[in-house]
Amino acid sequence: MPGMSDAHGPRLRVELGAVQETLFIPLAARARESGRKRPVLRDPKAVEMIGALDYPADKYGPGPGSAIMVLRTAIVDTWVRAFLAEHPAGTVVEIGTGLNTRFERVDNGTVHWIDLDLPDTIDLRRRFFTDTERRKMIAASVLDETWLRSVEESPGPYFFVAEGVLVYLAEEDAAEALTRLVRRFPGALVAVDTYPRRLLEQQHKQAARKGMPARWAWSCEDPRELERFGLRTVEVAPVTRPPRALRTRLPLSYRLLLPPVDRLLRGLFTVTLFRAASR
Ligand SMILES: C[S@@+](CC[C@H](N)C(=O)[O-])C[C@H]1O[C@@H](n2cnc3c(N)ncnc32)[C@H](O)[C@@H]1O
Incomplete structure (x- = not known):
C-alpha cells in the first residue's frame, strides 16, 4: 500500500494493533522535544523515525502532554544511568519498548540490552534497529514466560x-x-509508571475524543500499592518533581515552570523505581 510522501520520498505506512500504535505518543513527544532550543533530551533517531513513518498524527502526534512524557522518559534515563554506573555490564530489559531509543541515549559500550514487545511492533522496530552482540529484540508478550x-x-x-x-x-x-x-529476578530494579483513577477517567475521555481505541485498564492511587507483589519502593518520582540528579540538569524554563505545574497536578503522573525483594 502506498503511504504519504514528502521531499524525502514515500513514508512507510504502519498498521499496528490498538495498544501497539500508542508507541507513537512518546515517539512524537521525543521528536518534538529534540527540535527545541534547549531540550530535556535530544533524540535524533526519534526525529528520523517520525519523519519516515506514515502514522495517524491526528491521534498520536505531539500534544500538550508531550512534556510530561519526555520528563518521564528522562527520569527513567537517569535511573538507568545510575544503575549502569554501578553495573556497567548489567542487563537492561525494556518491556513494551515500542520505538524507544533509551539504548541510544545511555549506552556505555558494555551494557547488555533486551527490547521486548509484541510481534507487530518488533517487526516495525526491526526496520530501524538491528540486533548486536549486546543488544537484542524479542517478539513476545510480557505475559509469555519464554522470554x-x-x-x-x-x-x-x-x-x-x-x-x-x-x-x-x-x-x-x-x-x-x-x-x-x-520471583525470577530477586534483587532486580523495576521502573513502572502508575496513574490514579482521576487520570484514568481523563485518558478514557481523551481517547474517545481522538478516536484512539486503546484504553488504560487500571488505576493506582499510590504506587506503594504495588509492594504487595514483592516489590520494595526505592524512589517515587512525580514527573513534575524529578529526582535531584535530573532536576539540576533541566533547562531553565522547565526548572521555573515545574513547581507551579507540580502544585496543580499534585503527583498525577508518577513513575516509581522498585527493587524486587530478595529471597
Ligand atoms: C505507549 S507505548 C510505550 C512504548 C515505549 N515504552 C516508550 O516509552 O516509548 C506501549 C507499548 O507497549 C507495548 N505492549 C502492549 N502490550 C504489550 C504486551 N502484552 N507485551 C509487550 N509489549 C506490549 C506496545 O506494543 C507499545 O509498544
Missing part, C-alpha cells in the same frame, strides 16, 4: 523498565507480570 529465559542468559544484575505499558494490561495481568519478575 524470561533469554533474560536469564544475559548477565545480571537486571533493570526492567515498563514505561507506558502495564497500564494497558488488565490489572490481574499486570499483577502477574510483576509477580513473575520478582
